[in-house]
Amino acid sequence: MSKATSAKKTAAAAPPPGCTLDINDPQVQSAAIRIQASYRGHRSRKELREKGPPRVLEPLKDVVLIEGSAAKLTCRISAFPDPFIRWSKDGKELRDGPKYRYVFEDPDVVALVVRDGELADLGQYSINVTNPFGQCSDSARILVEVPAKIQKGPDNTKARKGATVTLTAEIMGEPAPDVGWTKDGEDIEEDDRVFFEIGSTTTTLTIRRATAQDSGKYEVYVENSLGMDQSFARVDVA
Secondary structure (H helix, E strand, O other): OOOOOOOOOOOOOOOOOOOOOOOOOHHHHHHHHHHHHHHHHHHHHHHHHHHOOOEEEEOOOOEEEEOOOOEEEEEEEEOOOOOEEEEEEOOEEOOOOOOEEEEEEEOOEEEEEEOOOOHHHOEEEEEEEEEOOEEEEEEEEEEEEEEEEEEEOOOOEEEOOOOOEEEEEEEEEEOOOEEEEEEOOEEOOOOOOEEEEEOOOEEEEEEOOOOHHHOEEEEEEEEEOOEEEEEEEEEEEO
């Protein structure tokens, strides 16, 4: 005669006090409704953003780039799905690389870093943002500041009496530097015979109908708010 065996069952432990929810409790029902509404609102906002064209939320701003340093142009955008970003300078596309670096700081912030600043970086920079629903763009300028300097000074010169002597120096600087010439430490007083001209990258001193008194040590100097430079040349008239 077999004995019936009964399976033993372990009773479920009662939850700790305060950890039960009564779905019929009006406060619980109200909280559930708010959670559902919040989720639907979040989903609706997400879907609405995904269907819209790109927009600029915070525009680019002009920045100043010091020679030898780096500058960053930053723009905050709204664009879903993920957009295609293109940066350009004066209408020419810039490739991501050692000189220009595309930076994505968070889902809404994009930036362009310009490294090893030089005067040639001066210009208008633009961002173009494109996704399947449209495109947007914005622009700003990079202003480059370069200490005044003389890239190539004037050459020593020998001339005959009555000849025309010219001394030329290659200069640079941003803001554009003040330029001056001296002879034997004294500022040159210009007239129709001795005068100097200042271009964007050069300055030239002209001496017409040279005489022995024009012999001497000539200096050209340049100066702006970031620095100054000078160079010398010897003129001998015989």
